[in-house]
Amino acid sequence: MNLANKITLARIFLVPVVMIFLLVRFDIGQIQMGSVVLKMNEMIATLIFILAAVTDGLDGYIARKNKMVTNLGKFLDPLADKLLITAALVSLVEMQRLDAWIAIVIIGREFAVTALRLIAAAEGYIIAASPLGKLKTIIQIVAIVSLMLNNVPFSTISFPFSLVATWLAVLITIISGLDYFYKNRKIVTLTKTQ
Template sequence: MNLPNKITLARIFLVPLIMVFLLIKFDFGEIMIAGKITTYSELIATIIFIIAASTDGLDGYIARKRKLVTNLGKFLDPLADKLLVTAALISLVEMQRLPAWIAIVIISREFAVTGLRLVAAAEGNVIAASKLGKLKTVTQIIAIVLLMLNNFPFSYFNIAVDQWMIWIAVLMTILSGVDYFLKNRHVIRITKHS
């Protein structure tokens, strides 16, 4: 197994760890951040999430630069990304920091685009990540980190950047999903059967 695939697998293995530290209340103590009590467990989960999210582009970059692109990597990389974001969103809903409908919109888009990619792959086509798709991922990660950190450091200034970012992430999620389907509408052909 090559280095890019090992990095991707590491990202997948970090997902349950993030959920454990977010959802299980370990007695590591608490810290007051911008007037809100946050546990050290949540801080550890956030740090792990940031590390995992930061490896997102690294594995692909190394694979392309060293010519180590594999079918396994093509399968694992998007899976790792979706697992990371989905696990964080569901955890934030459980923690009552994110409305469930927002998580459903974001996760539904991921299922829809993955389905589109599967249909395209069955016809021998590959749907590459778009600039909007990459921007969507960045906005989602920023929003998730801010929600995990109770909007730190912006909560000191009473600026709801976490809420703005989650709305931007939802907007980018919808726009990038529509963009994928419009650009690849030829993949989903409606044919008449006689």
């Protein structure tokens, strides 16, 4: 197993760690930021989530730079991304910081695009990540981090950054999903005719 795949596996192993720090009630202190109280375990979870998110770009860069792209890596990398985002969204719903329908829209889009990629692979096509898809991931990560931090530091100036970031994430998630299906509609038509 090469270094890039090890980094991807580390990201997968960080997923339950993020969930534990978000959902298990530790009493390890808190910080008051204006009217918002932020628990230390939530800050730790956020830092681990950011670390895991950063490894997404790192493993791909290492694999391409050192010509270590493998089938295992092609399978594990998107799986790790989806696990990380899904776990964070489900945790935020449980913490009542995110409406369930938003999580369903984002997770549903991921399942739909994954299904499209599987259909394409069965037909001999590879659907690469689009620029919109990459932008979607970045905006989702920003929204998730702001929700984990309960809108800190923006809560001190009464700016609803996490709300704006969340709505932007929903919008770009829908647009990028539609973009994938529109640009790859020939694949869907091919499977209908056979």
